[in-house]
Amino acid sequence: MTGDSGQVIETTGLTKHYGQVHALTDLDIEVGDGVTGLVGANGAGKSTLIKILLGLLEPTSGGARVLGHDIATEGQEIRRLVGYMPEHDCLPPDVSASEFVVHMARMSGLGASAARERSADVLRHVGLDEERYRPMGGYSTGMKQRAKLAQALVHDPRLVFLDEPTNGLDPAARTDMLGLVRRIGSDFGIAVLVTSHLLGELEQVSDHVVVLDAGHLLRSSATGDFLEQTGSLLVEVVGGTTERDRFGEALAAAGLTCRPRGTAIAVEPAPPGVSVHDLVRDTAADLGLGLMRLQPDRRHLEDVFHDDVPLGDPIPGGGPRG
Template sequence: MAVVTGERTGQAPVITTAGLTKHYGSVHALTDLTVDVGEGVTGLVGANGAGKSTLIKILLGLLEPTGGHARVLGHDIEHESQEIRRLVGYMPEHDCLPPDVSASDFVVHMARMSGLGASAARERSADVLRHVGLDEERYRPMGGYSTGMKQRAKLAQALAHDPRLVFLDEPTNGLDPAARNDMLRLVERIGSDFGIAVLVTSHLLGELEQVSDHVIVLDGGHLLRSSATGDFLQRTGSLLVEVVGTETERDRLGEALAQRGLVCRPRGAMVAIDPPPSELAQEGAAHDLIRDVAAELGLGLMRLQPDRGHLEDVFLDGAPRV
């Protein structure tokens, strides 16, 4: 499988894996994964069971891989996992908070378990709880927290010891749209303002499109693609046209353009035009043609824009590998 690193040259990768494989009997959780992860926010996308959590647990040294190698922050996962666990933070997907302890006490304790002294742990935990947005409620037992507050507390304990890298496993799970947005903004800030490298998983592509610099797509334990988020969203060469009016106007434009040799199809209220044929390929020719056709038909042009790809397309294009 090819190594795809996007445009990450110049700095040492935060995570590198080579042929990483994990099989549970006949279940292949991860197969021959070779990938690099750099600074900033990296999204790890895949359906449930695609191998995202397995990868994180292997990198933390909690699971032994069946084959392959990996390094995290320059440390080998096989021999230096303790050193790795000192430098990384981990926010698991599932519930992991004792209900009878306050977030404040819990985060202090977890910071101490990462090697911070008593007073440093208290100071750091107050700082981190403020950053994740837990205010007065930090002194209440966590059993009474909403899902959003629990996710924040889980995030706080992952950041308590100022790690150089955090693994966030499905941080938006179970959140309502507003809380989901808050969490995503927070993830973005951790990667940019806090300067902590982030590996964040999600089964929702759209979410990671918003916050990550780089996206790794896993499917059934295989690497489907790894590249900068921008590459996923680059122009496809298609055009989108919208005219004033209803579907009738849309279809009139579409039919007229088709007669002039463009391949059109309706998409919502717009006409999607496939990359123009060679005679119209030079800069602006297709745009001029569309403008002229709209004018001839007496239609008001509302929008004429290049179409962009979506992360979802990876699953459509790159037919699942076996």
């Protein structure tokens, strides 16, 4: 299914200049099945890469294959096999999601009744129920994102490109959208390339993460490798800096490596057999401090870019307790 190399996407020396702007520089990327997160700050080249892979934009040099097809000569075949959720709003305001998705299904070659059936299925799947009969101009951002996702899925693609699907969504809608993205990969076996400028949110749904920095490939690795680096916990107690510092010192005294991070304390993974969660909970209880937050330390992109920058000295501790 995935071409000679078994890769879903493969680029070699892919380069794109817009006049003086070097949007992509000499990219060698390999993407396999499952969900791949494409992360990079605004302007990193994510949307440009997607448009080139769809055969909608020509590279300046280098090439790429998508599902084994050459972008230079087989754009049409690629667009038949690939679904695309564009970054920007592209929905006609006077048309309902139902009409729109049926239209897109017909455009990709489905017959009238198959198009209606498929459309109803995917609209239900993305969570647009009764709203699907209303004109899209009145939709919330979350509903528009769902309609855009539905049209990307309606022709039963092998691979989908989702360009910033969580853009403009509030935290709850963001979580819902990320859940949908995960299920597209896991329940339907469709390969997914999803972009975001936040590494933290893609970590939750991606098997593999590719990081672009100003058009250069910065990293490409399994998500677990990122999580290993970011496997620390952020903990926060009720109060101000004084409480934070008391808590940090006590955690350090209990043998944990930790550092102040804003209003919180970042606690590094403990040696096997030691439960960070238990120590954090017991320490807060011992000090009579209210535990306000305990969550995986989700770092933003900038932190990945600045891995070489020292984190600051750990809080000195008194060695393991006991």
